[in-house]
Amino acid sequence: xxxxxxxxxxxxxxxxxxxxxxxxxxxxxxxxxxxxxxxxxxxxxxxxxxxxxxxxxxxxxxxxxxxxxxxxxxxxxxxxxxxxxxxxxxxxxxxxxxxxxxxxxxxxxxxxxxx
Amino acid sequence: xxxxxxxxxxxxxxxxxxxxxxxxxxxxxxxxxxxxxxxxxxxxxxxxxxxxxxxxxxxxxxxxxxxxxxxxxxxxxxxxxxxxxxxxxxxxxxxxxxxxxxxxxxxxxxxxxxxxxxx
Numbered sequence: 001x002x003x004x005x006x007x008x009x010x011x012x013x014x015x016x017x018x019x020x021x022x023x024x025x026x027x028x029x030x031x032x033x034x035x036x037x038x039x040x041x042x043x044x045x046x047x048x049x050x051x052x053x054x055x056x057x058x059x060x061x062x063x064x065x066x067x068x069x070x071x072x073x074x075x076x077x078x079x080x081x082x083x084x085x086x087x088x089x090x091x092x093x094x095x096x097x098x099x100x101x102x103x104x105x106x107x108x109x110x111x112x113x114x115x
Numbered sequence: 116x117x118x119x120x121x122x123x124x125x126x127x128x129x130x131x132x133x134x135x136x137x138x139x140x141x142x143x144x145x146x147x148x149x150x151x152x153x154x155x156x157x158x159x160x161x162x163x164x165x166x167x168x169x170x171x172x173x174x175x176x177x178x179x180x181x182x183x184x185x186x187x188x189x190x191x192x193x194x195x196x197x198x199x200x201x202x203x204x205x206x207x208x209x210x211x212x213x214x215x216x217x218x219x220x221x222x223x224x225x226x227x228x229x230x231x232x233x234x
Contacts, residue, residue: 006157034222036225041227041228042227042228043119043206043208043225043226043227043228044158044206044225045225046222046223046224049222089157089158102148102160102163102171103148103158103160103223104160105150105157105158105159105160106157107156107157108157
């Protein structure tokens, strides 16, 4: 039962252009959504998050959009830089009282930004 | 280094041996989570622990796998009688205890992982 899905295993964009990574979820009880970035042989690092009561959160070059009715979120990176090349994981968490900070992850999308 | 510390970073075992992976959470964090990443897959939740307590082990295989987080010392993920299918990267993450006020961003802080190879 894959509750968080990233349907694109890979994405390639040119430096300076926008990268859009997509994520769909099925569980309407999810309370928070997060994006993590992972380089090879390293652990995931937190990038940006959004509460289920919001529809947009922005942090520098990174913006996350949440469409609750469609159960869809996306991460926009603009402008994209070669250093952004990594695997990006979408993740979701439930209410802290019941699941702590347990996260459910998508399968990841490999982003390659070409110079 | 105040981050989540995992060791060993790499571990090679033969089928039937035992593997022990250790995780020290960030200072001040009282919750530990173990995740497994099989090749070409995402991170799968295994177990969530507080000190001396297993809170949620719904992602743990029923046999051969166990986890603990003692009052003193690191959290340990133990795999008995390893098989080739156990070869994976095992990530530990930690979080502080959130109560009442303050937002729960759901953020977990991950270690660099322990890569288990079973020959």
